Amino acid sequence: MKxxxxxxxxxxxxxxxxxxxxLDHALRTTKDASATFRQTRTDALGETVTxxxxxxxxxxxxxxxxxxxxxxxxxxxxxTVWFYQPGQKQVLKSRASAGGAPPAxxxxxxxxxxxxxYRVKEEGATGLVLEPRASSPWRRMxxxxxxxxxxxxxxxxxxxxxxxxxxxxxxxxxxAGVSSAQLAPSFPKGTTVVEL
Amino acid sequence: xxxxxxxxxxxxxALFLAHPAFARTLDGPALLDAVAQARSARRExxxxxxxxxxxxxxxxxxxGTGTCQGRIAARRPDSLRLLGYAAVATVFDATTDxxxxxxxxxxxxRAVTGKAEEESxxxxxxxxxxxxxxxxxGEPYGAPEAGLRVLDVDGTKWVAWTLASGxxxxxxxSGSMLxxxxxxxxxGTRTARLDYHDYRKRSGVWWPTRIDFxxxxxxxxxxxxxxxxxxxxxxxxxxxxxDAPEGVQVVPVTSDEAFGEAAR
Numbered sequence: 302m303k304x305x306x307x308x309x310x311x312x313x314x315x316x317x318x319x320x321x322x323x324l325d326h327a328l329r330t331t332k333d334a335s336a337t338f339r340q341t342r343t344d345a346l347g348e349t350v351t352x353x354x355x356x357x358x359x360x361x362x363x364x365x366x367x368x369x370x371x372x373x374x375x376x377x378x379x380x381t382v383w384f385y386q387p388g389q390k391q392v393l394k395s396r397a398s399a400g401g402a403p404p405a406x407x408x409x410x411x412x413x414x415x416x417x418x419y420r421v422k423e424e425g426a427t428g429l430v431l432e433p434r435a436s437s438p439w440r441r442m443x444x445x446x447x448x449x450x451x452x453x454x455x456x457x458x459x460x461x462x463x464x465x466x467x468x469x470x471x472x473x474x475x476x477a478g479v480s481s482a483q484l485a486p487s488f489p490k491g492t493t494v495v496e497l
Numbered sequence: 498x499x500x501x502x503x504x505x506x507x508x509x510x511a512l513f514l515a516h517p518a519f520a521r522t523l524d525g526p527a528l529l530d531a532v533a534q535a536r537s538a539r540r541e542x543x544x545x546x547x548x549x550x551x552x553x554x555x556x557x558x559x560x561g562t563g564t565c566q567g568r569i570a571a572r573r574p575d576s577l578r579l580l581g582y583a584a585v586a587t588v589f590d591a592t593t594d595x596x597x598x599x600x601x602x603x604x605x606x607r608a609v610t611g612k613a614e615e616e617s618x619x620x621x622x623x624x625x626x627x628x629x630x631x632x633x634x635g636e637p638y639g640a641p642e643a644g645l646r647v648l649d650v651d652g653t654k655w656v657a658w659t660l661a662s663g664x665x666x667x668x669x670x671s672g673s674m675l676x677x678x679x680x681x682x683x684x685g686t687r688t689a690r691l692d693y694h695d696y697r698k699r700s701g702v703w704w705p706t707r708i709d710f711x712x713x714x715x716x717x718x719x720x721x722x723x724x725x726x727x728x729x730x731x732x733x734x735x736x737x738x739x740d741a742p743e744g745v746q747v748v749p750v751t752s753d754e755a756f757g758e759a760a761r
Contacts, residue, residue, distance in 0.1 A: 344580055344587070345736055346568040349549055365584065370724055371551045371566045375584050384583065388551070389564045399604070402586045436744070438586070438603035458585055461742040462603060466585045 320429045320446050321421060325412040327451030333358040333479035334408075334452070337471040340367070344464035355470075361405045362484045376486040377405050383486040383494075392488055395497040402458060407431070407444055437461075450475070522672070524654055529645050532656050535674035539635045542702060545572040546633065547727045552581050553720035563588075569721065573634060575627040576737040592739040595627055599739035599747075608741050611750035632708060637679030637691050638666045664688070675703055688714060699726050 335356045342349045353367040363377040376383040382397040382404070397404035409415050419431040424443070431442040443457040452473040458466045488494075523531055547570045554563040565581040565588050575595030581588040590601040601608040631639055641658035648655040648667060655667045665682040675696050681689040690713070695706040704726055710719040741747050 340585070342582060342585075344568065344582075345590075346547060346570050346578060346580060349566070349568065367584070371564075373584065386564055389553075391564070402584065406585075436606065438606055460587055460603060461606070461745065462587060462590060462601060463742065464580075464582075464587055468585075 320423050320425075320427050320444075321412055323427070323446050323448070323451040324407070324429060324444065324453075325451075327446075327475075328409065328411050330476075331357075331359060332476050334473050334475045335477070335479055336452075336473045338468045341467045341469070342464070343467070344462075356479045356483055357405075357408045358479045358481075358484055360410055361408065363405050363408055364484050376484065378484070378486070380404060385486070385488055385492070387489075390489070390492050392486070392492055392494045393497055394494055399497075402439060403431075403433075403442060406456065407442065407453065522654065525647055528647055528654055528656065531674050532645075532668075532670060535670070536636065536640070540573075543634060543728050545729055545732055546570070547730060547732065549724040551720075551722040551724070552579070553718065553722070555718040556715065569633075570732050570736050571630050571633050572732055572737070573630070575630050577627075577630050578736050579629075590739070592737060593627075594737050599741075601739065601741070601745065606745055608739065608745055608747045609750050610739075610747055629710075632679075632691050632710065635676050637668060637676065638664070638681050638689070641666070673703075686714075688712065700728055702726075702728055 333356075335354070337352070337354050340351045340353060342351075351367050351369050353365060355366075356364045361377065361379050363375075365375045365377075367373050372387060374385045374387075376385070377397050380397050382395055384393045384395075385391075386393075403418075407415065412421060415421055415431060418435070419433055419442075422430045422432070424430050427446040427448050429444045429446065431444070433439065433441075438461055440459045440461050443459070444453045445455045446452065447454050450473065452475070453468075453470055455470065456468045458468075460466075548568070550567045550569050552563075552565055552567040565583040567579060567581040569580075570576075570578045575593070577591070577593050579589075579591045581590075587603045590599075590603070592599045592601075597610060597612060599608055599610045628638060631637060639660055644659050646657050648657045650667075653669060655669050657665055657667045659665050663683075666679060667682060668679040669677045671677055676693050678693070679691040680687050690709075690711040692709040692711070693705040693707075694709070696703045697706055698704075704723065707720060707722045711717070
């Protein structure tokens with residue numbers, strides 16, 4: 302009962318403290334999380350929509366899976382990413398930080414950790430804008446947070462070429478358990494791993 | 498209970514065994530006329546297209562096969578935009594207006610530009626942007642101007658013509674005049690091949706599900722697998738022009754640069 306009262310007291314405090322504190326609290330109190338997403342890519346030739354799922358476990362272990370005809374799965378473990386394309390029976394393995402996107406999106410242990418690589422600015426009551434400190438192919442990442450949970454409702458990644466990728470998340474399931482097996486890069490026999 | 502009575506079964510067998518009407522064999526002037534009509538109809542029917550594609554690229558210069566999702570826009574006679582992306586990142590953005598090409602590689606924060614005919618220096622495949630456009634619009638390696646003739650290769654009728662470069666193009670059509678395969682020959686050597694797979698009717702247009710480009714000598718391959726295709730929608734001229742993003746270095750490709758040197 303005391304714990305419930307404490308949480309009830311804490312929630313408005315976090316919201317009042319702003320989006321930075323809201324996300325920080327969500328990241329710090331999370332061991333694992335999962336969600337569905339709808340990805341909308343917009344570029345010079347129009348829009349492409351793909352559905353997918355995200356699974357995360359602290360620290361920086363991530364699985365992103367895109368469905369559809371050109372389905373793919375990305376596994377991130379610290380600074381290594383495996384990009385698996387079942388249609389090609391091929392995995393591209395590289396350093397996550399060498400790719401064209403934030404290595405683990407926003408999924409770090411805290412906002413302080415995000416601060417090391419990005420300038421984190423607040424935008425309104427629930428918005429955060431992350432700009433890479435180092436030279437990068439993407440210009441900024443915008444997060445709109447759920448005012449209660451602190452988890453993003455949407456993420457927009459803006460590229461330097463004018464293209465953008467928007468992820469609209471379903472409700473995040475937090476600390477409900479994400480198995481190691483789910484996050485371990487494993488591929489069917491006969492899959493070729495190409496190291497970049 | 499038999500679903501197909503004997504007479505019906507025989508009729509079905511006859512349908513499968515006989516040459517279907519669309520696969521009738523034409524020869525000589527009749528075949529050349531039919532091909533000319535099919536090309537002319539195609540020119541009227543498809544002037545531009547936009548499509549979601551899966552792009553596959555293989556070259557002996559690279560390790561592994563590159564595959565990514567993409568979007569393509571093409572407009573006659575030689576405008577093309579091809580964007581490749583994987584996960585949440587853009588892999589490449591290639592643009593040509595027929596005269597020049599630009600390939601923007603976001604991960605390297607560089608764009609490489611040159612005359613359209615120099616693109617092969619960069620991608621390590623003897624691929625010309627206008628050849629992709631020609632292939633998309635069913636006029637492989639360029640429209641025939643004169644000298645159309647019929648070749649008989651092992652009992653199969655091909656239509657052939659000679660390009661200004663002296664290369665010979667050989668094209669094989671289905672009985673319904675849909676392009677199945679085209680080959681580019683230099684003397685007695687086949688230097689390139691195009692295959693059109695599994696035509697489906699999309700928005701009233703018979704369109705291949707996949708086009709394969711092969712270059713045997715270079716062991717190179719490009720495939721475009723079409724998901725959605727839309728025809729003759731207005732495409733802004735801006736789609737075929739590349740404006741370098743702020744901070745992106747634009748590097749000219751030169752003839753003494755091997756694959757990738759300009760991109761590094």
